[in-house]
Amino acid sequence: MPRHRPRPAWQVADFFALEGEATVYLAAVDACVAEPATARRLGVRPQATVESTRAAMLTEANVARAVEPCQDTQARFRSLLEGEERLRRRLDYLRNGTHPATVLLGSTTLLTLLFLAFASWSTALAAAVVPLMTAAAVWRHPVWRMSVLLNLREWRLRPSLLLVSRRTAWAGAAWRRELEENGVRPLVARVVEALLGEDHDSLLLADSYDGLRSPRSPQYVIDSPAARSLARKITQLESGGTIAVSGSRGVGKSTLLETCANDAGFAVVVQAPATYSPYDFLLSLYVKTCESYLVHHGSDPPAFVRLSTVRRAARRLFPALRNTLTVLAFGLAAGALVVLGLAASARSLATRYERPLRTHAAEYGHRAADVVADVWRGERTGAAVLAVIAGVVLWSLRRWSRWADLRRGARYAVVAIGALLSTAAFGSLFFDGGVRSVMAGIDKDPQSFLLLTAAVLTGLANLMSDQQWEFRGRLLLGTVTRGRIAVGVLLVLLALLLTRPMAQAMVTDPENPLRLACVLAGLLLIRAGSWTPPDPTPYLMTACRDELYRLQTMQTASSAVTAGAAQLLTTHTASLSTLPPNFPELVSDFRDLLTRIAAEQHRREERVVIAIDELDRLGSDTEALAFLNEIKAILGVPHVHYLISVAEDVGASFVRRGLPHRGVTDSSLDDIVHVLPCTLEESKKILGRRASGLSEPYKVLTHALSGGIPRDLIRYGLRLDEITSKTRLVELTDIARQLILEELADTLAGFRTLLSKQRWTPRTSALLIAFRNLTGHLRAGCPCVSPELRRALEHVAFHDLHRHLGEEAAAEIEEAARNLIDEASAYVLFSLTLLDIFGEGDLARRRDEAAARGPEGDLDLLGQARQELEVSPYSARQLIGSIRTAWRLTDGPAAGLPPTVPPARGRDCPRHPRPVA
Structure with a gap:
């Protein structure tokens, strides 16, 4: 479908109070017309094009119908749009050029702020006099004073205009969404249907065939x-x-x-x-x-080792080896860096506390050994009694029910110790003399204090911001998210902070490695306290795994010991085999x-x-x-x-x-x-779920061909897609003829195979010739039903063995062959009925007329007739005859029908020529 330039807004501006409303309406119309479901229907027929659809949507009546469901949203958008226009007019009035005095005053103020941030305190105070003197000079001159006042008003209105513009854009987007959903899209669908004509349902324009291509997918299953x-x-x-x-x-x-x-x-x-x-x-x-x-x-189920599958073992070994090497690589590198950073602090601690700790440990060890020796020699009777009592109590505690609570309390204690250790490491900063001396001189370095405060506030804002602020921030800043900006600002502030002497002194404090070691130890204790052992394997899982080993393998093992001249030799063998x-x-x-x-x-x-x-x-x-x-x-x-x-x-x-x-x-x-075959309504539900946008006549056609069998229903739905892709046909009459004739050709080929296994005579072989000639007519692959093809179909559908072959020849046909001929004839009659119903135009009118003549005119009977063909060709022929009567179709062969089917002539159809290879 070629792309077309949108129509200017002034062509529909008469229908709206503001040009912005017309622009939004045109955008909504273009978006709905460009949707795949609508674009697929445009250009199929000459009167239904993109230009005619847009022209119909720009008429006064259709504009009023499209706008009516969303008038409240339009009123809010119009109010904001009018406010934005007023602000823009005020800004145009105030924007008469920037006076040099304003530029001079702004430049001196900016330079003073930069001195305040990066220069010393005395220099910044001295520089602050310059903007004050400049402001006094500007204010004394009346023209300069008026220019400054106008520019100040303009600067004050610019943020308001930015906010109002953003709110107007949001309101316009909301009105466009509601306009598309409730107004334009339904109206465009009705306009396209009107342009296509009353028989728009006869066009094969399905939106998607994904459900037909996934027949076992559970998302397309309907209730039955x-x-x-x-x-x-x-x-x-x-x-x-x-x-x-x-x-x-x-x-x-x-x-x-x-x-x-x-x-x-x-x-x-x-x-x-x-x-x-x-x-x-x-x-x-x-x-x-x-x-x-x-x-x-x-x-995972257990994987059994097979001695001949070395490649499978390698496939299982290599991923585990790769993961192990990855963990070792990162673990060794990380451990080396941590050890390198904490080595000096560890040696300092060992030098300071090793000798006192060793002295106290040796002293307490000697005392404990003396007590044990005295008890052993019987010199401390009380201690011996206490030892006996402690042993008895310890034995009685083996089944104590509070061990779980005690372990839980120990875990909580470990976590608390880790948290206290980590907190104490940070808290020690406030008690360190060097850090306190550095913090005492913060009044002499206000830039560091400002940067530190800004970094803290940025971090807190990033953590405590809500989703609404984040959503608006994304709208204001495009694709850049608020979180990335906050992190970037925080990193810049920290980098600037590290350039200040106070921050450098705090970072290079000699006790920082020790504090960092305490933090790491605390985090490890918290992790160890919160660790829980994995749950034991349930009994049934163990039983299932054991049953798999028992059912799929038999394990045998043998060992032997052999005495040699100077040593003993041992041998061990094992094997696996299946023995259920x-x-x-x-x-x-x-x-x-x-x-x-x-x-x-x-x-x-x-x-x-x-x-x-x-x-x-x-x-x-x-x-x-x-x-x-x-x-x-x-x-x-x-x-x-x-x-x-x-x-x-x-x-x-x-x-x-x-x-x-x-x-x-x-x-x-x-x-x-x-489980019965589907009714016509159930088939419509299945196709509506699996092939969205498929019109009702095609649902009825596929239901009739499949007899309500879901598997065949899906197969015929895919055949529709195949025919459309192969022939580019979209009209019901052409597609129905193509599909019915192709299916009839395949079915007759199967009947000919079965008939070939029967016994025939020269006088009865005329039936085989008739089937062969009919198959030749069907091989043309043209959706047009020529007079020769119709006469051939009627010859087989209304066959009479006694009239075509004679009494003596008809008597020679065996019963099995006669049954096959009757079945094939009934199926040809059914296919001819489908051709007469779906292969002719104006289906809706003929359907209503047939339904008014009686229940035999209901299209659901076509699916029942297809089902009846599987039961008996004679009962199916009777049902098909009643259907043909209700639809005013011929119930017998045409007058002057030849006694045999003439052979097909190989000529191309001028309406549907064969594609050139």
Whole structure:
């Protein structure tokens, strides 16, 4: 879409009191027109362009409709805009040029401030006389005095104008946001629809197909009757149970199981094996349950060492080695710097306190040794009695219940000692003689005091500022944040402060390394006091890890000692191999582990779900029931909900339980949920969530082709995107014909493959020729339905074996081939019906007329007819016939239809030529 220059504000200024309002309105219109959802619809038809849309939005009626929902915000913006205009006029009046006297007075004042900051106190006082004399000279002259007064008023108004301009910009942005959301955007959508015409829904202009490209993503799953029914049944089976989810392929059983698993506290989703192997399935389920439990509690499953995978071991070793080397590199460098800085202070402390401490320690050690020796010799009876009593008390304290409180108190004491030590290090500055002497001369160095005060205030402002001030600061300063500016100012102030003699004297105090050592020791004590040992591994996590080792490995070890001539030789070997337990033991252990997991989750009021999907992949219903009979030993665990995906025939076996006899489903399943194909409304919800902006006719078309099966519904939705990208078609008639004919060609190719396996004679091969010629017509790849193609479709859709082949030839066709022909003919009739409904224009009017003739005109019956084709071609043909009657479509072949389908001629369509390679 080409970009267009915005229309000048004066063209819509008549609708607004101020030109600024017109500018904001034009910006809102341009922003809404440039949105992808709107820009995609412009240029599709000649009358719907960017120019025509903007012209319609600039009419008086549409401007009034767009502005009406946000008049309060507009009034605030207009008030601020008028105030800003008044301030600008006053500034224009005062801004007549700056008089030289004002420049002279300002320059002398600035120089005095610089002397005050960086010169001595006496020089600054002497320089302060210059601006005073300059001000007196300026004030004595009347013209200069008036110029100074005008400039002072101008300087006073400039901050006010800056603040009002910012408030006006905020109000204008707020009005524009509200104008776009509530006024312009809905009106632009209606204007574009009016420009496109009454049949704008027939255009394929979806906003996004992301939901169709991610069919298993949970964010696109919608609520369904089957999901609500399953949730109710799980709630009713509070103590656990087995629920089967029955339905045809692609109806959404897997999505339903995954949704329930995501809502549970602990869930395991497994796929049933494609071949009948209950033991292997239970073993894999056991292993996955243990791994899922470990992952659920934030622990990784154990990695088993394999002797042939040296590369895997290197991949695990190198990251750990890299982390260790990184810690050592930084740790050694940091430790070396700390030791280098504190070495002199440590030697000074050792020299000062080593001898007294050693003398006192030796003295107390000799006294304690004398007391112990006297007690041992029996010379101190009282001390011996006290020793016995102390031993008895100490033994009795081994189970004292207050040890935890004592340890907690010791930790608090360590933290308190660390805090006191760190605080004392800073507090010692006020008692240091050298620092106090430096601080006493602060009156002689006011610059240092000012810089120190500014640094402290900047740091406090940075810590105590609120979010509102920060937000406004970001607006005023653009992309530079308030925090970065404060840090930069603080660093500059500290750098200037270190250039002053007082700061240098305080930093170079000889006791500072010792104070820093005390601070580090205090911080280490605080860290040591707040450290808590890691929680011990829960029992179930240990059990799961042990079960994984038992199920996946067998560890054996052997050792031997061999006597040599001069020494003993020892040998040791170890090996790992897989040796799982037998089936009964596996069932018992799995039930025991799962029972403990379910009991733990039940205490937390969480649900445990074991979802077994794809059970219908086993083949026939007999094999599925046999597999269910083998694994039913693991079912029935308390507080565990088993969800099993089964085919329709297995579900039917459960529904007719006891008629005439009971089967394995009665003893294995507690309830069943039938997942039915979607209705038309449910299909619309699915496509509305997954393909936003898709119009209703395309939702009905995809629903009819898919029969309400969600998997096929998503597939046909992607086919729409593919056709649009390949052919650039956007009209419903063209896209519907293209999609229906392509699907019909693929389906007939499948029928021809099945028909080729039947037995044919020279007289019955005319049917194969008819199918081949029809496939040739469909290969043209053109969305136009030519008269030859329509006659070919009617020939197959309304076929009559006795009329086309004769009585004798029709009798030679076997029953299996006859059934395939009937199914193919019914599907061609269904496709022809879709072509007649969606391949012609003015769908909305014809739909209303068909609905007025009776319930057979409802478009939802098209999806039911597609579903009926899977049951029987004869019942489906009857339903399709009633639909065609309601839509006033022909119920038989056209007059003069030839007895055979003529071969296709290879000519290009002038309306839709084939692309040149």
